[in-house]
Amino acid sequence: MKKTVAALALVAALAGGAARGQNIPEQTVEVIPDLTSPDQLKDPSGILPDDPIEPFLLTKQNGPFMVLAKTFRGPDSDRLALALVKELRQEHGLPAYILRTKDWPGRSNIRNIPPQADPQVARASVNVPEKYRTYDEAAVLVGDEKTQEAAVKLHHKVKKIKPKCLDEVSSIFPWREGLSKAIRTTNPYAASQDLYPHKVDRLVVEMNSGDGSIARCPGQYSLQVAEFTGRATFNEKDSAFQGHLALLKSPLRTAASDAEKMANVLRKDKDVAKLGQPIFVFHDRTSSKVYVGSFNAPDDPQAGALRDALLKLAVPLIDGKSRSKTVDTMIVPAGALTDLAPIKANFVK
Structure with missing residues (x-):
């Protein structure tokens, strides 16, 4: 698997050697491979779960410090996310949840849905016509950590996981393996002012x-x-x-x-x-x-x-x-x- 190797450092070294009149030996710079063409992407070949997704949806009570493990897009996003959540729970013993764009369209002005709604409103439900104006996307979030330090440890653990359910899932980024691109995040249902310690005024x-x-x-x-x-x-x-x-x-x-x-x-x-x-x-x-x-x-x-x-x-x-x-x-x-x-x-x- 080819990747870019210290490109900036190599350019600086070559420039410095040329300025001193030194002979620069031939060096091979590895590059990132091309993206997979969209027309070459294949449908998931594995058997995807048909369980009800509601018990696995993210709620305001989860977290608040979490790890965003994977995001799926397309018509199979719900079932792909469910397969990953079930594997993380059963094989790795991690609390994993699903957050769908149709449930939490934070980038849209959707009626009665956080964060536009009152703080007391926190539900995964969008009715017509809004649900027809959101595209299919499902994110898998991991963890019920109460501190940032605990979330950092969880992040290192999640990045090393290579779920079996992802082996048969095509990606336009062929060099990405497992959950290596997982990032730290927070529960989007939780207000940011409630997450971090504050001084009494x-x-x-x-x-x-x-x-x-x-x-x-x-x-x-x-x-x-x-x-x-x-x-x-x-x-x-x-x-x-x-x-x-x-x-x-x-x-x-x-x-x-x-x-x-x-x-x-x-x-x-x-x-x-x-x-x-x-x-x-x-x-x-x-x-x-x-x-x-x-x-x-x-x-x-x-x-x-x-x-x-x-x-x-x-x-x-x-x-x-x-x-x-x-x-x-x-x-x-x-x-x-x-x-x-x-x-x-x-x-x-």
Whole structure:
């Protein structure tokens, strides 16, 4: 098998010898062989598995540090990937999974599919018309490693594997053997900010030290009803964003106090109090948010009832009739509960 051998070093040596007037001996430079012509590629000759692929699909719980072992394209990509996954599991004892483009089209704006969807949405399902707009591709990912160091060791191990199921699979790169081109990666369903260690922001901790902080919420989920933040624009020449005085007029300056004020009004409102749910606030460097309720499951039926009740109270809370205090900004209950785990991570050293 021929490969390029230290091409740059050889060119430099020849140039240096020629400059000194030395006789350069004849040397043979090996080159990479030609690619296999597409019309010479053959269909897989082995028997491919017909097992259901769903139990082998990658999920958000796998990983997060993994190794991308192989990618298959074409009409047989699913079954080729399944054959490799089964061999890696049975022959090598490695946790292997399949990620298909049709399940996770990260390069497209597909409805309800990560990463465009809410963080709570993580499923391998694409309906029409999207599934007809994605091509056949299936990647095999290996590993459930929790650290990068463990993923490095796994990477070295995977690169040495030469699966039997690949022996009868044609490739346009005839010099590539087994899984020698495997690379390290991460589970694409896992948010990058959750993968790597982070330092606690002391300012954020200090801003959320009050009794009504979301850090004190006993549940894992809560319902966001308002967010106070700064301005945004697509116009770089917008006068509202020019100069130091523009910063002094930014609504971000009063975001924290606005959120606290709304939370206090909600706590004292008799109709909100009847709902029996606590009120929380969360402040960071870019916004302040108001939450209502404490839940332990994202699909808690009580959360749906709470959202419906708050929707009915949105107008009365800002209208002022029969109320001693009203909110200055209308509450807008979110369509889904917020997972508080990433937020509470800000307070864990």
